[in-house]
Amino acid sequence: MTLLLSRRSLSALALAGMPAAVRAQSAWPDRPVRLVVPFGAGGAVDTLSRTVANAFPQQANGQPMVVENRSGAGGTIAGGVVATSRADGYTLMMADLGANAIGKMLQPGLGYDPLTAFSPIIHLVNLPLVIVTRPGLGTATVPELIDLAKRRNGEMTYASPGVGHASHLSAELLARRAGIRWQAVHYRSGADVMRSVIAGETDWTIPSVSTAMPFIREDKVRAIAVSTADVVPALPGVPTIAATYDGFSSATWHGVVGPAGMPQDIVLAANRALRAIITTPSVKEQTERVQAAQIVAGTPEDFASFIRAEAAKWEPVIREGNIRAE
Structure with a gap:
């Protein structure tokens, strides 16, 4: 008896004989992918997410990436959604410090452990922070800011976009x-933080460079130091905090994770697609220019190690400062 195979059957047999990584590259995704974003529309994280989503179909079998904003609780609402989703590669998350590294330190009752609940896929970017001061504060350098804080004896105030945000923790690490001591005044958004400093309600803040840049250009605030180990090209002439306190380094960072237990071939396929997107010259140039971002890319293992290092770095700051989410 002659055995007749349809084209579909032959294709399936050929696919089955391929290595797992090749199968994943051709098979994933075969439907839209959801990207859960832990903050509201219009901010820096949302901008990055939509930049990635717009370029996704070209690297992912023509399938769209659908951005879903789930803001609240320092990103942990979004974290909870993704942590309990199917680990099939079709629900991913734009990762953030709070939701994906330190959330349980800030909220001991959090229903998931950020260090075990996710499959790290790729570290996309670091966003440098910059210390900016209110008009008339009279400080032009980090040593001058610290000297003034000492004279104020704990009464100096800084604006923060929320408990546990990289901006908040960076200010406490500097203290x-x-x-020294100074007082955090928490707001709901980066825009509110900048309004506070410009109006003189608070003395200074340390937002992302992209958030502060329009106000620096208009001389509404004074930039005195950046938080990263190296100077930031968008702010030539502005020194690093590390020039005063050796080894100081901090940033807001973002990457992509999925639920724990994702098959390794899908993790690698997603990494390839997202790495191709973030290193595409047009996306790279836009991200670096608009957000002053430092492109990272790298492997899933690189990102997993980075997240663990961030948790270890901020744990003593959170513990010794008795910092808890509101």
Whole structure:
């Protein structure tokens, strides 16, 4: 008896004989992918997410990436959604410090552990922070800011976009390095933070460079130092905090994760697609220019190691400062 095979059967047999990584590259995704974003529309994280989503079909079998904003609770609402989703590669998350590294330190009752609940896929970018001061504060350098804080004896105020945000923790890390105290005043958004400093309600803040840049250009605030180990090209002439406190380094960072337990071939396929997107010259140029971002890319293992290092770095700051989510 002659055995007749349809084209579909032959294709299926050929696919089955391929290595797993090749099968994943051709098979995933075969439907739209959801990207859960832990903050509202219009901010820096949302901008990055939509930049990635717009380029996704070209690297992912023509399938769209649908951005879903789930803001609240320092990103942990979104974290909870993704942590409990199917680990099939069709629900991913734009990762953030709070939701994906330190959330349980800030909220001991959090229903998931950020260090075990996710499959790290790729570290996309670091966003440098910059210390900016209110008009008339009279400080032009980090040592001058610290000296003034000492004279104020704990009464100096800084604006923060929320408990546990990289901006908040960076300010507290600086206080620990300098041996001083100052008071955090928390707001709901980066825009509110900048309004506070410009209006003189607070003395200073340390937002992302992209958030502060329009106000720096208009001389509404003074930039005195960046938070990264190296100077930021968008702010030539502005020194690093590390020039005063050796080894100081912090940033807002974002990458992509999925639920824990994702098949490795799908993790690798997603990494390839997302790495191709973030290193595409047009996307790279837009991200670096608009958000002053530092492109990272790298492997899933690189990102997993980075997240663990971030958790270890901020744990003593959170513990010794008794920092808890509101």
